[in-house]
Amino acid sequence: MQVTSIGHAGFHIQTDAGSILCDPWTNPAYFASWIPFPDNSELDWKTLGDCDYLYVSHLHRDHFDERNLAENINKDATVLLPDYPVPDLKHELERLGFHTFVETQDSVKTTVTGDKGSLDIMIIALRAPADGPIGDSALVVDDGETVAFNMNDARPVDLDVLSEQFGPVDVHMLQYSGAIWYPMVYDIPERTKATFAAQKRQRGMDRARSYIEQVGATWVVPSAGPPMFLDDELFGLNDIGDDPTSIFPDQVKFLDEMKIHGTDDGVKHKGVLMVSGSSFDIHGTELTNLTHPYPPEEVFGENKRGYLERMAEKFAPVIAAEKASWAPAEGEPFLEPLRELFEPIMGQSDLICDGIGYPVALVIGEGSDLKPGDENAETVVLDFPNRIVREPKDGEVKYRYGFRIAPQIVRTVLRDNEPDWVNTIFLSTRFSTWRIGGYNEFLYTFFKCLTDERIAYADGWFAEAHDDSATITKGDWEIQRRCPHLKADLTKFGVIEGEKLTCNLHGWQWDLPSGRCLTTKGHELRSKKID
Template sequence: MRATSIGHAGILVQTRQATIVCDPWFLPAFLGSWFVFPRNDQLSPELMAAIESPDYLYISHQHADHLDEAWLTNHIDKTTKVLLPNFATRELERRLSKLGFTNFVRTENGKETELGDGLTIAIHVESAIADGPGGDSAIVISDGESRLVNQNDCRPGDLGALTVHGPVDMHWLQYSGAIWYPMVYDEPRESLIQQARLKVESQFARSMKYVSLVDARVVVPSAGPPCFLDEDLFSLNMITGDELSIFPDQTEFIKRLQAVGNDRATLNIPGTTIEISPSSIVVTHPMSDELAQRPFAHKEEYLREYQADWSEWLRDYKAKWPQQKTNLLTQLQDWWQPLLAMAPALRTAIGGGCLLKTDDAEMYIDFTNGLVVPFADQKYRYRFEISRPLLEKTVADKAVDWSNSLFLSCRFTAWRDGAYNEFLYNFFKSLSVERMRRAEQEAVRRTAPDSAT
């Protein structure tokens, strides 16, 4: 079995039976905020040809750094077989169908699916409230000789689920940050720095726990971090370690593993191949070891060069953000109030009002009464400040998941009175009838188990 990094969570898996491309991401995501790190826009023509002509395509979940719709539209044949996680809804299937894909292989959660000639896959689905109703998934690929676990961002509730299919040879997993917390919060910088460091430690601890449990022959740090090339966000890159950032790179994670006696992790960049057999593990970079280390050893220089190469694209992209002003209040009332009416348990769990503030408009989400009204100095527990063009775009797009469409961009500021409230963010991830129905069911289950049906 050969697995090649194609950047971030992207993997090209080649076995004697077939090839599987996982989560190919090439174009900047989340309102032009996230870029692949190290960069994957300079892969060889031979590798790109293999990526663009797989036997199977696997998309783990709907976040834009995994589901790159613009790239898939133009680069993958639409007759390619798509391995579908068994999510509670068919949103992912509908989105891929809209792109033109027609050949879907439906799977059962956690159960092996035979693809032919001894090649099997098992997709494990997670739909915790933290993932939003869209869910997340991990895939286990076995070719009869070797076994690969591609965990990407997925956080299995059953920590042993990924090992039930047999011993694991390769384990690809996330270890770095993938959220906007705490950087966007309106708090003293010293407090945010402390929170960021605690977040990094918790990320490392969780990932090291997975590594220990899966106990693979080789560990491949992946699925992050992104880098931020817009100058407005450049400070989110972790270069010296003193930044307000939750995005350490894989060299730091490898050091943590080595400190506890685990030397199985391998540095990888886009184009790095890992070939594994029962008797050998061979890692090959697409360039010299020195050049492969450069994105990490000389990170600021590397990022500035990368930034310069994409500056024109970024400028043109931001110029397309809407400048016209519409009646946001009316649109949100028409869109959200029917959804709020569906979710009394979710509203109660949120436990307070929310001020939605933009350049020249302020709206109040009255969760108690299920209304969106003009802000008139009502007491609020949460506040979001979003620039008018980005709020206009998100509303015009009728984005059903604001974490994917807005929050992960880190292009906003937030404030809260008290602790983090997962139900608030699940509201913003559930802005369709289908999603809100599931969000309300989850809120009922979580807050009043005896009343769940």
């Protein structure tokens, strides 16, 4: 087996039975905020695209690159399709011209056979509304000699299926860095923001190391790492120097983390640094012929700032062209278009609307210091308790949750009938927000599900009763085994400090004496102190 990094979470896996192209992202994503790091625009995408199999893990735009898929990827390739509850990914690929699909079953080994031979594969499909835009996934490939696990940025809750169906894993590719807008866009003091960012950075790397230990692969490739932020207003988000508050640590930083904590001991686990275009051969646990298109140190460490500045100059025309394609800022008021978009979705999502539980303000205008009712902006209220979109009431100026978004951004998603504001506006970080109280998962789920099919699935998922009857002992506490958030196994992901439990899968926390969730309302934990 030969594995080539094609940038970010993307890999080209060559086997005697055919080639698999995974997550081929190269064009700027999320309103041109995200660009692959290191640069992969010089790769031979036509040759890479002449593949036997295509695997797109999910619809996030740093995995599903519509333009690259349309222009460069062989439409006769067999698509390895995750087992998702809604068919959006398949429909998007069909729209681009792909026509041959292997519809896998979640976490079940499948043998795929082509002209060149057979491969055993398995796709672990995550189906919770919080997973990507209605789904995320991970791919296992076994060519009879080597088992590769491409986890990209999925967060599986049960990895026993790997050993049960494939035995030992030889090489493991996984996310270790941030893919979120928290805490950078929030109205909180800078010192507090830095503290939260440092905590989030460390939780992400702790989670990745936990996965490494669970999978047990000999070789570990940090991937699905940070993008480049090359627009002037976003450049400060890049992880440059020794900044412990950046939630976007790069590959070298994570490899250092592995060594510090003994995850890379040179024997049981070994970290592998790859840049766009790097490749290696792997035969079982033997990895050879690791090559790079240039010395990796040219883009990391003390050379990183200079590299990013050169990339900013290179991509400036691309970013400018992307901005020119956005809808104009001027136009009709937003109340009626937003009412037309949101009210039908509200009417189908009683549990989600009740879970949000309060009016949310959209302040649409230029500026990060705008307030609801500001004369330089239009304020639209999403009144979730009453399932309506309305203007602010007289004297209504305080909202527990609110977003400030530039008008051209809102007009663009409305123009494009975008079904997912999380996967466009929010991941771009081209907005600011505030909240009073904890994170509201229901609110962000709502913004991911702006179609009838998505909202019906999400509301039903929250309504479904989940089994939390199993109990485990951890430290001085008896607690339910499954995390109330997304059912992670707390024997593996739970960490207790004093009277606080943290689930490292997503960083959610609980007060053990009361069982109260400290991250958001609801999601109580069953817990009891051992006498």
